[in-house]
Amino acid sequence: MTEPHICLIEDDPIMGESLVERFQLEGFKVDWYLRAQEARSAILANDYAVILSDVRLADLDGDTLYLQMLQDGYSLPPFILMTAYATVERAVSMLKQGVRDYVTKPFDLSRLVESVRELTANHDANTHVSDExxxxxxxxxxxxxxxxxxxxxxxxxxxxxxxxxxxxxxxxxxxxxxxxxxxxxxxxxxxxxxxxxxxxxxxxxxxxxxxxxxxxxxxxxxxxxxxxxxxxxxxxxxxxxxxxxxxxxxxxxxxxxxxxxxxxxxxxxxxxxxxxxxxxxxxxxxxxxxxxxxxxxxxxxxxxxPLRDRPEDVYWLAQRFISAMAQRLNEPPKSLHPLTQLRLQEYSWPGNIRELHNRIEHACLISPNPILVPSDIFSSDWQRTASQLASFPGEDAALNTYQDACERLYIEEMLIRNEGRITETAKALKISRKNLWEKMKRHNIEAGRLTTVTSTPLP
Missing domain, CATH: 3.40.50.300 (P-loop containing nucleotide triphosphate hydrolases)
Incomplete structure (x- = not known):
């Protein structure tokens, strides 16, 4: 079996030598770099299972290196940051950005080794596929x-x-x-x-x-x-x-x-x-x-x-743009409301990715709320949004409550698209008319009321 290959970025020679020696004794192959830019080139050229980096480095902080490569579009393996100057706010922020762990010096080396071992054991199943x-x-x-x-x-x-x-x-x-x-x-x-x-x-x-x-x-x-x-x-x-x-x-x-x-x-x-x-x-x-x-x-x-022919990429790209904006503005990343996700998927995107980026950037700058609703991205959609979000549960809702609300929103959306016609809506939902009627009754949905809500094509 090939020994796990990890990348260590540490400019303290004593700490670096100690980490290399311990990980090699544990059966790891270790590439050790003193500078972030040297490590960046190595990360692009090698298929590392884990990257272990100090935060404070001579040329570029480790967390900055991670965020820059993330913004440049690179898919990184599990990334662990080490620091003697940790703050709760910074740790939480980096974990939200996708860092796998944020450990404070002095740390338990044996525990760190076990964490790295767990991550490398699943390396083949990781989503790291270079930058493609x-x-x-x-x-x-x-x-x-x-x-x-x-x-x-x-x-x-x-x-x-x-x-x-x-x-x-x-x-x-x-x-x-x-x-x-x-x-x-x-x-x-x-x-x-x-x-x-x-x-x-x-x-x-x-x-x-x-x-x-x-x-x-x-x-x-x-x-x-x-x-x-x-x-x-x-x-x-x-x-x-x-x-x-x-x-x-x-x-x-x-x-x-x-x-x-x-x-x-x-x-x-x-x-x-x-x-x-x-x-x-x-x-x-x-x-x-x-x-x-x-x-x-x-x-x-x-x-x-074009983006309209690959709808799977719309949500994925939107999430990347939101993360990039959060990093740029130095604030927590916003999330997309389920109804917003539906709107993103249904829109034809004549301006393709450039238009999507523009709308996401505008929404992140203008909206004061942590959750982006459809009207934040599609300005003429405010009436439909207000009607459908009126009774949506908050973030602290129980899972079954949230699932019911999402089902209700999706049924309402399909009824609007099909102008309240039950047969066409049931067909679109791939359920029977009877099943649709039962769900509408349970969610207190009135098809006639929905057709009065503005359904102007998105701008």
Missing amino acids: NILGVSTAAQKLAQLVPRIAGRATSVLITGESGVGKEVLARLIHHRADPANTERPFVAVNCGAVTPTLAEAEFFGFERGAFTGADKQKRGYLEQANKGTLFLDEVGELSLPLQATLLRSIQEKHIRRIGAERDIATQFDLVCATNRDLGSMVKERLFREDLYYRINAVTLHVK
Whole structure:
């Protein structure tokens, strides 16, 4: 059996050596780091079963390292923090953020070893699957995640397609990271092709020498040169002008560029990832996009589905955004009311993940309450919300009371969607008409009253 692999981050040499010696005697494989940034690179490159970190470190506090990696979208193994300066408020806050344990020095080393042993025993069942799950938990997102290791650093070019706001750049950054996880210095140069001024496009992409034209008072490296030994991400590549497409094609093929005003070429080597929300195939037929460039940039094509086609990701993403906002505002994370979860699932999200993030951020900033109700996220939903939340139990309610309230809300929601029609509602709920009538009677639900509540489509 492979020995459990743990990561220790401790800048006190005496404490660090003592912990390493004890855990090795207990049969663990230990990687010990004195600095948080060194540990961060190792965490990305290794499949640790547990991370054990001191809070106060020389370059970056351990709890800050955890929160930063969490906000960046990385899925971390069980994380234990150690400190001699614990406060109840900070411990509670970190435990809410997902830290597995928060131990105070001096601690019982034998007890700590047993805690780590319990966590490593279940390592295979943990949800730690590196950082690919930042794409989502839906089947569509996981299929994309499974492709990333196969193409990262291997495909000559990748084309990512999908509607605006679906997370194409997130996927591009994941491909970039997976190409060389341990090298955090590799450049990732993102270019919004639609925002590049046509008259300055050549200078922006290829750079220029000092004095090359009026106003060129210093040398500048272009995007292609900046991306050397890293990744060049061309977002909205369909917005490139035809003349620039021709120039780019040659540079991409030959891996050489020449700055404006220069006398010789410069070699540049980079991974190319492009993204678009347009149909490049149709653009090729209409002669709006060069056919040779089209086939050059799509050695592999990945399509990111819109959020409406992967509803499993909506709640998951919402929770991540809420946690990130709580960290940013330094306050406890808000929770989503069950009725809010229903609203999130039913909305079509035309703006995709970008819209979801915007609405969650707005709700977290504006709402003074710890629980977000539908009207916090969908402003025109206040009348339905007020009606349906009037008798909902508080957080201290018994489980059966809370379950009954959730069932009532769900039945009422389905009746509203089906305009009070019993047959259609029973079909949607996958129960018989008789069963629906019995539940409505038990919950004192009147279908006619519900149809009078505003059911305007969500904004």
